[in-house]
Amino acid sequence: MIDTAASTHDTWDGVDLHTLADRLGTPLYVYSASAIRDRVSSLQTALRGTDHLICFAVKANPNRGVLAFMHSQGVGADIVSAGELWRARQAGIPAEHIVFSGVGKSEAEIAEALRQGVLRFNVESHDELLLLQHIAQAQSVVARAAVRINPDVDALTHAKISTGKAENKFGVSIEEARRWFAQRDALSHVQLDGLHVHIGSQILSLEPFRQALQRVAALWRELVGQGHPIASIDVGGGLGVCYREGHDRPIDAAAYVALVREALAGFEGRLLFEPGRYLVGEAGVLLTRVIRLKQGNERTFLVIDAAMNDLARPSLYDAWHDIAPVAGDARSMISYDIVGPVCETGDTFAKARALPACAPGELLMIRSVGAYGASMASTYNSRPLAAEVLVDAGRYAVVRQRQSFEDMVAGEQPANHWETA
Ligand SMILES: *Cc1c(COP(=O)(O)O)cnc(C)c1O
Numbered sequence: 001m002i003d004t005a006a007s008t009h010d011t012w013d014g015v016d017l018h019t020l021a022d023r024l025g026t027p028l029y030v031y032s033a034s035a036i037r038d039r040v041s042s043l044q045t046a047l048r049g050t051d052h053l054i055c056f057a058v059k060a061n062p063n064r065g066v067l068a069f070m071h072s073q074g075v076g077a078d079i080v081s082a083g084e085l086w087r088a089r090q091a092g093i094p095a096e097h098i099v100f101s102g103v104g105k106s107e108a109e110i111a112e113a114l115r116q117g118v119l120r121f122n123v124e125s126h127d128e129l130l131l132l133q134h135i136a137q138a139q140s141v142v143a144r145a146a147v148r149i150n151p152d153v154d155a156l157t158h159a160k161i162s163t164g165k166a167e168n169k170f171g172v173s174i175e176e177a178r179r180w181f182a183q184r185d186a187l188s189h190v191q192l193d194g195l196h197v198h199i200g201s202q203i204l205s206l207e208p209f210r211q212a213l214q215r216v217a218a219l220w221r222e223l224v225g226q227g228h229p230i231a232s233i234d235v236g237g238g239l240g241v242c243y244r245e246g247h248d249r250p251i252d253a254a255a256y257v258a259l260v261r262e263a264l265a266g267f268e269g270r271l272l273f274e275p276g277r278y279l280v281g282e283a284g285v286l287l288t289r290v291i292r293l294k295q296g297n298e299r300t301f302l303v304i305d306a307a308m309n310d311l312a313r314p315s316l317y318d319a320w321h322d323i324a325p326v327a328g329d330a331r332s333m334i335s336y337d338i339v340g341p342v343c344e345t346g347d348t349f350a351k352a353r354a355l356p357a358c359a360p361g362e363l364l365m366i367r368s369v370g371a372y373g374a375s376m377a378s379t380y381n382s383r384p385l386a387a388e389v390l391v392d393a394g395r396y397a398v399v400r401q402r403q404s405f406e407d408m409v410a411g412e413q414p415a416n417h418w419e420t421a
Contacts, residue, residue: 001183009328012285014394016138017326021287021363024387025402027306029374030288031061033069035283036370039253040073043273046257052271053119055099057237058084060276060371061284065390065399067091070279076119078237078274082109085116095119097274099234101148101198103128103169111135120144120272122196122234124171129190136189146194146234147177149214155238158317163214164199172198174219181228181349193229195220198236201277206251206259209238213263217246220267230305234272235260239391241281243368244320250365253278275373284370286311286386287326290362291341299337302358307340309380311366311373323350326363331356342381374400384408 010017013032021028043054044288056070056077067077068091076097077088089096100113101122110132113121123129123145136143150171155162163170172180177195184192199212200217213235214395220230242248260271288306296303313319323338333354340347349366358364377385389396 006349009324009326012365013391015391015396017285017365018363020389020391020396021289021326024389024398026289027288027310027386029086029369029386029388029400030285030287030371030396031063031066031280031388031390031399032283033390036066036069037073039275039279039283040070040075042253043257043275044074045272047271048406050261050271051269052273053097054273054275055097055337056279057274057276058088059375061280061373062087063388063399064091065388065397066280067093069390071097071144075279078276079113079118082106082112082370085109085118086111089116099274101196101274107135108132111139114139114141114143120146120194120232120234122146122148122194124148125233126172126176126180129187129192133187133190134295140189142189142191144191144194146196146232147172147180147192148196148198149174149177149216149219151197151199151212153199153208153211153215155203156205157200157202157238157240158319160317161201163201164197164208170317174215177187177219178222181223181226184228194232194234196234196236198234198270198274199238201238202240203238204240204248204250206255209235209256209259210263213260217263217267220264230267230269232270233264233267234270234274237274237276237278239275239278241277241321241368241371245322247320250278263272280370282368282370284368284373285365286369286373288364288366290358290360290364293358299352300334302336302355304338304340304349304364306349306366306386307342307381307383308344309342309378309383310340310386311349311369312376312378313369314349315344316376321369322367323353323355324365324367325343325356325358326365329356333357342383379403379408382408 057078080102095117098118099120103124148171152166190232242349288304291303308315387402388400
């Protein structure tokens, strides 16, 4: 939970939100460094005395300023593309603090990550394992690898962010993982000595984690019994956050870590964690202004200057985000459909949402947008990407300038140069 004393509605991590919006414009992403720091330290504290590395899932918030801040907190990176590798390195994160996940790593991406010396590849298919062996041999290096297990458990989350069921594209079955280890000697340039599991996102109960970890633990014990040393177990990410006050009850970090320790009791290698949403989700708010009120036949629309291109989660997953006026004065409540300017009916942030009566120009905050917010943004409807700012105990630093029209069309050109192929 974000410290409410430091973050009333008018301020966020000690910075006045009205001033920020006046200076930097809206829509504006605002991330609290204090909130991120609290989340990192809640995990680090619970993990004290255990060999571990927290690798932030870059896709949740790849802003270079955010990644540099993560690095300053001793956090590494979990990447899923060469672009994320590049961003992480630019932000100062050393290769030995980077793990590479994903079902579709290309030959070029694997080669680049190997050249840079990433800590570990989380391998998701036999084809990828053979490709990794081939590329490592060509580079005369030994790649460290973990097999991503698909434990076939239901993460009890939204279907589009569930990854650990047998029907999902991620990871391999336990039987297949066994075969990889049985044939380990054939891998001259891959050190297969890790296990990895990531069952999904926005998980609000310990039970799915317990089931997945029990299956991984059983496999680890079995493999060690067969003489296959396991140097690292990566337990993935997936810890949920609060999107709806009084409704979502996130798991306590200490309880989660206790569960991991219990399930993997006796494991003496390194534990890797890949939280994304948990570290940054609640730290972020999206500031937006009311453009106008529109009275429909049946509904009152509150048209705001943020849209689905800025924050896709409501249109993509029907996700709920708490929305509130920044000015917290008492007013009568009205039921609004809160919509953006984009020409899609799906550009709706909330339906029949009770909000204090709003006037045009009113500053609102959409909460819990620090993860999968700016990172999923597009310029649909030719709306330039929003600015992003990091705030920290009364100070702020812009970590992304608002995109200009020129930046938005960079790389586009008229078809002046025709070639044949
Ligand atoms: C997306 C992802 C994560 C992070 O998920 P969160 O729910 O944001 O914690 C971690 N590991 C892998 C492999 C992922 O794909």
